[in-house]
Amino acid sequence: MKKILVFLFLLLFGQRASAAMLYSQSANQDVYEGQTFVVDWFLDTEGRPVNSFDLKLNFSSDVLEATDASRGNSLINLWIKSPTADNQKGLIELTGGIANGANNNKIPVFHSVFRAKKTGIAFIKLNPTSIILLNDGRGTSEQLKFKDELFNVYPKAYIPVAISSPTHPDQNVWYSNRNVEIKFTPKAATDYSFSFSSNADMIPEDKKAEIPKNLSYHDLPDGIYYFKLNSKVGPSVWKEAGVFRTQIDTIPPESFRPLIASSPAVFGGRAFVSFSTVDKTSGISHYKVKVGLFRDSIETKSPYQLRKPWVGDNIMITAYDKAGNSTTVTIPWRGYLSVLQFKLLLVFLGLSALVVNWIIRKRLMKLKVK
Amino acid sequence: MNFKETKFFIGLIILAVAVLSLPKNILATNYSSTNFTVTNPVTDAGQTSSSSSNFGLGQSVSQTAIGKSTSTNFQLWSGFQYYFKVNANTLTATVGNGQVALSWTVPSTFLGIAVSSYEVGVGTTSGSYTFTDRGNVTSYTQTGLTNGTAYYFKIKAKSAGGLFLTFSNEASATPTGVSSGGGGGIFPPPPSGTGTLIVKGLAYPSSQVSLLRDAQVVAVTTADPGAAFNIQLSGLTPATYIFGVYTTDKDGLKSPTYTFSETFSTGVTITVDNLFIAPSIGLSHSIIKKGDTITAFGYTAPKSKVNIFFNSPQQFIENVTSGTNGEWVKAFNTSVLDLGSHTSKSQAAISSKLSDYSHTLEFAVADKSLETPVGECRRSDFNCDGRVNLIDFSILLYFWHQTNPSNIKVDINKDGIVDLTDFSILLFDWTG
Numbered sequence: 192m193k194k195i196l197v198f199l200f201l202l203l204f205g206q207r208a209s210a211a212m213l214y215s216q217s218a219n220q221d222v223y224e225g226q227t228f229v230v231d232w233f234l235d236t237e238g239r240p241v242n243s244f245d246l247k248l249n250f251s252s253d254v255l256e257a258t259d260a261s262r263g264n265s266l267i268n269l270w271i272k273s274p275t276a277d278n279q280k281g282l283i284e285l286t287g288g289i290a291n292g293a294n295n296n297k298i299p300v301f302h303s304v305f306r307a308k309k310t311g312i313a314f315i316k317l318n319p320t321s322i323i324l325l326n327d328g329r330g331t332s333e334q335l336k337f338k339d340e341l342f343n344v345y346p347k348a349y350i351p352v353a354i355s356s357p358t359h360p361d362q363n364v365w366y367s368n369r370n371v372e373i374k375f376t377p378k379a380a381t382d383y384s385f386s387f388s389s390n391a392d393m394i395p396e397d398k399k400a401e402i403p404k405n406l407s408y409h410d411l412p413d414g415i416y417y418f419k420l421n422s423k424v425g426p427s428v429w430k431e432a433g434v435f436r437t438q439i440d441t442i443p444p445e446s447f448r449p450l451i452a453s454s455p456a457v458f459g460g461r462a463f464v465s466f467s468t469v470d471k472t473s474g475i476s477h478y479k480v481k482v483g484l485f486r487d488s489i490e491t492k493s494p495y496q497l498r499k500p501w502v503g504d505n506i507m508i509t510a511y512d513k514a515g516n517s518t519t520v521t522i523p524w525r526g527y528l529s530v531l532q533f534k535l536l537l538v539f540l541g542l543s544a545l546v547v548n549w550i551i552r553k554r555l556m557k558l559k560v561k
Numbered sequence: 562m563n564f565k566e567t568k569f570f571i572g573l574i575i576l577a578v579a580v581l582s583l584p585k586n587i588l589a590t591n592y593s594s595t596n597f598t599v600t601n602p603v604t605d606a607g608q609t610s611s612s613s614s615n616f617g618l619g620q621s622v623s624q625t626a627i628g629k630s631t632s633t634n635f636q637l638w639s640g641f642q643y644y645f646k647v648n649a650n651t652l653t654a655t656v657g658n659g660q661v662a663l664s665w666t667v668p669s670t671f672l673g674i675a676v677s678s679y680e681v682g683v684g685t686t687s688g689s690y691t692f693t694d695r696g697n698v699t700s701y702t703q704t705g706l707t708n709g710t711a712y713y714f715k716i717k718a719k720s721a722g723g724l725f726l727t728f729s730n731e732a733s734a735t736p737t738g739v740s741s742g743g744g745g746g747i748f749p750p751p752p753s754g755t756g757t758l759i760v761k762g763l764a765y766p767s768s769q770v771s772l773l774r775d776a777q778v779v780a781v782t783t784a785d786p787g788a789a790f791n792i793q794l795s796g797l798t799p800a801t802y803i804f805g806v807y808t809t810d811k812d813g814l815k816s817p818t819y820t821f822s823e824t825f826s827t828g829v830t831i832t833v834d835n836l837f838i839a840p841s842i843g844l845s846h847s848i849i850k851k852g853d854t855i856t857a858f859g860y861t862a863p864k865s866k867v868n869i870f871f872n873s874p875q876q877f878i879e880n881v882t883s884g885t886n887g888e889w890v891k892a893f894n895t896s897v898l899d900l901g902s903h904t905s906k907s908q909a910a911i912s913s914k915l916s917d918y919s920h921t922l923e924f925a926v927a928d929k930s931l932e933t934p935v936g937e938c939r940r941s942d943f944n945c946d947g948r949v950n951l952i953d954f955s956i957l958l959y960f961w962h963q964t965n966p967s968n969i970k971v972d973i974n975k976d977g978i979v980d981l982t983d984f985s986i987l988l989f990d991w992t993g
Contacts, residue, residue, distance in 0.1 A: 240820075242985050242988040242989060243981055243984050243985040243988055244981075245981050264800070264801070266775075266801060266802075266803055266822065268775045268776040268803065269776060269954055269988070271958065271961065271984060286981070288984055288985065288988045289776075289803060289988065290773065290775075290776035290803075290805065290988050290991035290993065291773070291776075291805045291818040291820045291988065291989070291991050292820060292988065292989065293803055293820060293822065294820075295822055298822075299801070322981055324981060324982065324985040325985075326985070326988065326989055327989065328920075328921070328986060328989040328990070329974075329982075329985075329986065330974060330981065330982030330983070330984075330985035330986050412799055412826075412827070413799070442798050442799075442800075445775065445798075447777065448777065449951075450950065450951050450952050452944060452946075452952040452955070454943065454944050454952075454956055454968075456956070456959075456960075456966075456967055456968035456971075457955070457956050457959045457968075458959070463955060465951040465952050465954065465955040466951070467776070467777075467951055467954075468775075469775050471798065471799075471800030471801070472800070493951070493955060493958075494955035494958065494959065523708070
């Protein structure tokens with residue numbers, strides 16, 4: 192009785208040790224050799240606002256290859272280091288933050304895609320040097336919890352059913368087509384149930400479903416969709432038969448306003464432009480900057496040091512998402528000559544050439560007459 | 562009259578008395594009787610009907626003295642005297658390059674009046690505008706503005722006869738061509754989706770309230786004299802966003818930023834209501850001689866109860882009521898504090914609303930006093946433009962992981978290296 196009372200007291204009044212938790216979500220329970228699968232990463236702040244982190248994740252590089260580590264639909268709005276994967280070291284690194292902090296149990300942090308290289312057991316672990324800081328104005332370190340992820344990679348021959356999509360054939364590519372068709376060939380004497388959802392946790396019901404002739408889904412909003420197929424032979428239990436992923440992104444990155452500034456201590460006091468935006472579906476892929484009329488557009492990062500062009504009125508900055516959608520913003524930045532001045536100069540030079548030509552011709556005519 | 566008729570008439574009289582004694586809802590505009598007794602006139606023009614049972618008739622026509630009714634030219638119109646009522650509309654300003662897009666709600670009107678046209682007021686000083694009639698529209702883009710200059714806008718609603726009805730709130734915006742980094746509101750262009758966010762609450766009287774979306778300021782409005790504000794952001798594409806709201810008081814002190822995340826799907830409007838932004842806070846001294854008086858001050862909503870916390874091993878709580886302009890000031894004798902470091906913060910309460918805590922300020926109790934420096938740039942504001950934004954983030958990136966950087970401000974916590982702790986402090990101070 193005394194023990195029960197102590198337990199109840201602790202349950203009611205005991206202080207829970209606060210810590211943020213990094214956790215993952217994957218649609219795949221079973222992974223097969225050669226397949227790719229998505230692992231999305233989220234942060235649960237567990238009641239205490241956090242604002243910045245430096246994360247390192249180790250994975251089994253002998254079994255897995257990270258084919259993508261990117262921002263995805265992350266809510267992290269300022270990045271020191273975008274997610275990058277090193278397949279030699281089996282390491283994913285990222286450093287970023289949220290302006291003014293956030294306190295939520297599901298903050299999308301980043302998106303990763305792995306390819307199973309060979310059969311075996313694969314892990315993803317948090318490197319103990321990872322840091323997460325509270326939004327308290329002092330940069331106080333917060334404890335970071337993590338549950339190791341384990342994946343069993345089975346031989347390719349064990350794939351129960353091959354699923355494909357004629358409209359979205361490559362599971363790793365983002366498409367702008369919002370209508371999805373799914374195909375698979377059912378096996379004889381096998382029951383199937385299936386689901387199609389953008390929720391990676393959604394699983395088909397343990398109930399036989401009729402398979403329609405055309406499995407198609409129309410006018411889908413942007414996002415990643417998972418077609419999940421479960422099967423059952425005779426009186427056995429329902430098992431995962433396959434997962435097929437389709438990725439749709441039609442919306443360009445969010446609009447943004449770059450800022451031009453100069454600071455004596457940065458870039459030797461020369462002007463620089465700062466820019467940042469987010470893409471809510473596939474994530475920002477890269478930026479391109481074009482300064483002046485004649486210079487080429489170049490791929491670069493923020494901050495970008497500016498050199499005054501000979502001719503130009505603007506700087507054009509284009510943000511591209513991973514689906515190739517883009518948002519371009521233009522901000523004034525005059526070169527030594529504006530485009531109008533340059534055109535006037537061309538007209539003036541052209542007219543001068545005409546006048547000179549006319550004078551020369553006239554003099555030549557006079558000489559001929561003489 | 563026989564007995565039956567007598568019963569009938571008595572019944573009729575009882576019924577009439579019962580009907581007349583019932584409380585009535587009378588429309589001010591529904592007056593047609595030519596033979597009446599005023600029992601329940603309309604008492605509030607804001608309501609279209611009234612059920613008052615306790616009133617006085619304020620106006621009537623009679624002789625002013627015996628035999629002295631001398632007017633030769635007057636008319637007594639049948640009916641109650643009533644007035645129209647118009648509620649103020651809400652104006653939102655979104656900046657562009659050399660222009661500001663304005664949109665406003667239609668004011669609610671009562672008792673037979675309708676808005677027929679609007680004048681857009683534009684000025685470069687708060688409270689002073691030049692008005693131009695723009696017809697019966699609820700949006701207008703003011704072009705030809707100078708980038709980097711703060712403009713103030715107000716909408717005047719008019720009736721069909723040109724009668725002034727109401728003013729909107731004042732909205733301010735600074736068009737950006739961006740030439741020297743920072744300055745006023747730096748807004749991205751309006752997004753192109755269909756979601757709408759409405760944020761309402763209490764700030765400080767006539768203070769500027771900023772709305773951030775994913776670390777960028779996307780709208781700024783001015784709270785009314787009662788501290789109420791209303792910001793609307795439309796065109797949001799279906800996605801999850803992190804928003805932040807903060808306000809700046811008359812002394813330039815900023816409230817903490819209230820952050821929240823919302824997920825929008827197509828066509829959805831989300832209203833975040835009843836926000837009570839935390840008070841601003843300043844301290845007269847950064848170091849105070851033990852026994853001397855330190856003064857805490859700031860702004861909040863008018864007539865709020867402000868609790869001021871002085872934290873040492875023992876917490877001391879003082880309180881004061883803010884003035885009609887939202888200002889609060891509280892002196893505190895430090896003789897009860899030990900020598901060493903202490904902190905102070907505040908929290909406001911009004912009606913049943915309780916604000917978040919203000920920023921926490923540090924001060925030291927020592928054997929001498931040092932007033933808080935005035936006009937110094939905030940920490941994290943590396944380029945001293947009054948904002949902590951992408952430019953400061955860029956400067957931090959430039960010095961990232963440098964030890965003893967040449968720009969010592971970037972090493973905010975003075976530990977000799979520009980690292981995640983400095984980044985975290987910058988994010989805490991972020992104003993967009």
